[in-house]
Amino acid sequence: MIIGCPKEIKPQEFRVGLTPAAAHEAIVNGHEVIVETGAGIGAGFADEDYIAEGATILPTAADVFAKADMIVKVKEPQAVERKMLRKGQLLFTYLHLAPDPEQTKDLLESGATCIAYETVTDDRGGLPLLAPMSEVAGRLAPQVGAYTLQKANGGRGVLLGGVPGVAPGRVVVIGGGVVGTHAARIAAGMGADVTVLDRSIPRLRYLDDVFGKEFKTAYASAANTMELACEADMIIGAVLIPGAAAPKLISRAQLSELKPGAVLVDVAIDQGGCFETSKATTHQDPIYEVDGVMHYCVANMPGAVARTSTLALGNATLPFMIALANKGWKQACKDDKHLLNGLNVHDGKLTYAAVGEALGIETVDPATLL
Ligand SMILES: NC(=O)C1=CN([C@@H]2O[C@H](COP(=O)(O)OP(=O)(O)OC[C@H]3O[C@@H](n4cnc5c(N)ncnc54)[C@H](O)[C@@H]3O)[C@@H](O)[C@H]2O)C=CC1
Ligand SMILES: CC(=O)C(=O)O
Ligand SMILES: [Mg+2]
Numbered sequence: 001m002i003i004g005c006p007k008e009i010k011p012q013e014f015r016v017g018l019t020p021a022a023a024h025e026a027i028v029n030g031h032e033v034i035v036e037t038g039a040g041i042g043a044g045f046a047d048e049d050y051i052a053e054g055a056t057i058l059p060t061a062a063d064v065f066a067k068a069d070m071i072v073k074v075k076e077p078q079a080v081e082r083k084m085l086r087k088g089q090l091l092f093t094y095l096h097l098a099p100d101p102e103q104t105k106d107l108l109e110s111g112a113t114c115i116a117y118e119t120v121t122d123d124r125g126g127l128p129l130l131a132p133m134s135e136v137a138g139r140l141a142p143q144v145g146a147y148t149l150q151k152a153n154g155g156r157g158v159l160l161g162g163v164p165g166v167a168p169g170r171v172v173v174i175g176g177g178v179v180g181t182h183a184a185r186i187a188a189g190m191g192a193d194v195t196v197l198d199r200s201i202p203r204l205r206y207l208d209d210v211f212g213k214e215f216k217t218a219y220a221s222a223a224n225t226m227e228l229a230c231e232a233d234m235i236i237g238a239v240l241i242p243g244a245a246a247p248k249l250i251s252r253a254q255l256s257e258l259k260p261g262a263v264l265v266d267v268a269i270d271q272g273g274c275f276e277t278s279k280a281t282t283h284q285d286p287i288y289e290v291d292g293v294m295h296y297c298v299a300n301m302p303g304a305v306a307r308t309s310t311l312a313l314g315n316a317t318l319p320f321m322i323a324l325a326n327k328g329w330k331q332a333c334k335d336d337k338h339l340l341n342g343l344n345v346h347d348g349k350l351t352y353a354a355v356g357e358a359l360g361i362e363t364v365d366p367a368t369l370l
Contacts, residue, residue: 001031001032001069001070001325001328002031002032002033002034002067002068002069002070003018003023003026003031003032003033003034003068003069003070003072003321003325004033004034004035004064004065004067004068004069004070004071004072005017005018005023005033005034005035005036005039005064005071005072005073006036006039006061006064006065006071006073006081007036007037007038007039007061008039008042008073008074008075008303009061009078009080009081010075010078010282010300010303011282011283011284012282012283012284012300012303012304013042013074013075013300013303013306014042014043014303014306015042015043015074015075015300015302015303015306015309015310015313016039016040016042016043016045016074016306016310017039017072017073017074017092017093017313017317018033018035018039018040018072018314018321019040019043019045019310019311019314020040020045020049020050020052020053020055021053021314021318022314022317022318022321023035023050023053023054023055024053024054025318025322026321026322026325027053027054027055029322029325029326031325032056033050033053033054033055033056034055034056034057034058034063034064034067034068035047035050035055035056035057035058035064036057036058036059036060036061036063036064037057037058037059040310042306043306043307043309043310043311044306044307045310061081061084062084065081065084065085065086065089066084068089069089069090070089070090070091070092070321070324070325071085071089071090071091071092071093072092072093072317072321073091073092073093073094074093074094074300074303074310074313075093075094075300075303076093076094076095076096076097076100076103077091077093077103077106077107079102079106082103082106082107082110083106085107085110085111085112086110086111086112087110087111087112087347088111088112088113088347089110089112089113090112090113090114090115090324090329091107091112091113091114091115092115092117092317092320092321092324093114093116093117094116094117094118094133094270095107095114095116095117095118095344095345096116096118096270096271096299097116097243097344097345097352097355097359098243098244098245098271098272098354098355098358098359099245099246099270099271099272099273099358101359104345104350104355104359104361107344107345108345108348108349108350109348111347111348112345113329113343113345113346113347114343114344114345114346115324115329115339115342115343115344116243116342116343116344116352117129117130117313117317117342118130118242118243118270119242119243119341119342119344119352120320120338120339120341120342121242121337121338121341121342122338123338126178127178127242128316128338129313129316129317129320129342130178131178131316132309132312132313132315132316133302133309133312133313134177134178134179134182134267135178135179135182135312136301136302136305136308136309136312137179137182137267137301137302138178138179138180138181138182138183138186138238138267139182139183139185139186140301140302140304140305141179141183141186141187141236141238141265141267141301142160142171142183142186142187142190142192142234142236142265143186144265144286144296144298144301145171145187145234145236145263145265145296146160146190146234148263148265148287148294148296149169149233149234149261149263149294151261153287153294154261154287154289154294155233155261155262155263155294156233156259156260156261156262156263157261158233160187160190160191160192160233160234161190161191161192162191167193168191168192168193169192169193169233169234170192170193170194170195170231170232170233170234171183171184171187171192171193171194171195171232171233171234171235171236172194172195172196172197172225172228172229172231172232172234172235172236173187173194173195173196173197173235173236173238174197174220174225174235174236174237174238174239174249174274175197175198175220175237175238175239175240175268175274176196176197176198176200176203176204176207176217176238177198177203177238177239177240179236179238179240179267179268180196180198180236180238181196181207181211183236183238183267184196184207184211184214184215185211185214185215187215187234187236188211188214188215189214192234194214194215194216195215195216195217195218195228196215196216196217196218197217197218197219197220197224197225197228198217198219198220199219199220201219204217204218204219220249222249225249225250226250226254226257229250229254229257229258230257230258230259231259232258232259232262233259233262233263234262234263234264234265235250235258235262235263235264235265236265236267237249237264237265237266237267237268237269237273237274237275237278238267238268239268239274240268240271241271241354242354243344243352243353243354243355244271244354244355244357244358245271245272245358246268246271246272246273246274247274248273248274248275248276249274249275250264250274250275250276251276252276252277252290252291255277255290255291255292255293256291256292258293260292260293261292261293261294262293262294263293263294263295263296264277264278264293264294264295264296264297265296266278266295266296266297267301269281269297269298269299270299270300273297275295277290277291277293277295278295278297279295279297280297280298280299281295281296281297281298281299282298282299282300283298283300283303283304286298320332320339320342323335323336323339324339329343330369330370333366333370334370340366340367340370341366343366343369346366346369349363349364349369350362350363350364351363351364351365351366351369352366
């Protein structure tokens with residue numbers, strides 16, 4: 001199979017879908033690898049690093065899309081990339097379709113087979129291709145939130161760790177999964193007073209067992225959420241219902257109850273965001289204010305630390321990419337129900353129920369396509 005990796009074109013996105021190490025494994029497995037020139041540069045990989053592993057460098061994304069059987073990327077294909085997809089081509093990347101009707105329409109029209117990293121599952125109920133980027137985004141969230149809290153950036157002027165004689169900042173994390181846990185650990189490490197809310201009592205029990213000394217937990221009823229939010233300096237949105245649009249947990253009307261200059265970091269923005277006033281921003285212009293409350297809503301946070309993120313993502317995607325290349329998507333998905341859970345679009349049909357529900361589009365059961 002010819003595996004193609006274009007350069008990412010989302011603003012300030014420096015990650016790359018294929019590392020030289022992954023190119024090496026694909027080539028050892030008998031595949032051809034083509035990479036757009038400069039694709040790895042933002043993550044610290046030169047064209048020569050790919051050439052040394054036996055890959056071919058092509059001058060444009062159009063060349064890569066035209067030749068490749070499978071396109072491996074990081075971010076959802078942008079409009080110009082979607083036009084280059086063709087029937088029968090395999091796309092393996094993040095998609096986040098539930099909040100994105102335009103992308104969904106284009107992917108359906110392309111006739112391509114699209115497997116979304118974020119809905120591939122594992123035996124323990126986890127999302128193994130989302131998890132590494134959730135770890136990164138979770139660890140970044142208190143860092144970007146702390147910066148936003150500084151007065152010159154529109155925040156309340158609160159130092160998360162406080163100082164002797166002055167209480168630390170209060171951080172509330174809504175959603176105690178991968179993002180939430182990593183965010184809470186870092187915020188606690190910075191000296192903040194941290195509470196994590198979740199709707200899953202088993203998850204709260206786990207967090208209490210493991211991190212009980214570092215941060216507090218609370219059940220995410222609407223009343224608890226607002227009571228804690230009203231006292232918070234920073235609120236980190238980290239909820240997920242896999243594949244689905246994020247539930248809205250703080251409405252615009254409720255913003256006036258928060259502290260002026262409080263900071264909302266909506267990590268769940270790639271699934272539409274969990275605050276009513278969230279809209280996706282970029283690393284170029286990440287922060288905006290609504291009713292005196294600062295919002296940070298960057299949908300590709302891990303792109304800011306492209307080297308760490310590319311290596312972490314590459315480790316996780318490698319075995320799935322090799323299975324897809326060695327067996328073709330159908331056999332690979334027959335052999336692995338977790339990979340089949342990643343299938344979102346095939347040959348003009350939507351195959352992921354939560355996306356269909358969010359967008360009002362009929363879906364087909366992916367198992368019937370094998
Ligand atoms: N903005 C960015 O750059 C990035 C965004 N993300 C996004 O972050 C979000 C969280 O991802 P993960 O932590 O990996 O998911 P996860 O599945 O590990 O955790 C989600 C948690 O939310 C909880 N939850 C669901 N509904 C809730 C509600 N109404 N109230 C309170 N808790 C609720 C679940 O019980 C679960 O513990 C996803 O939308 C993911 O796509 C992930 C990486 C990067
Ligand atoms: C998960 C995701 O959307 C990202 O890493 O950008
Ligand atoms: Mg994202």
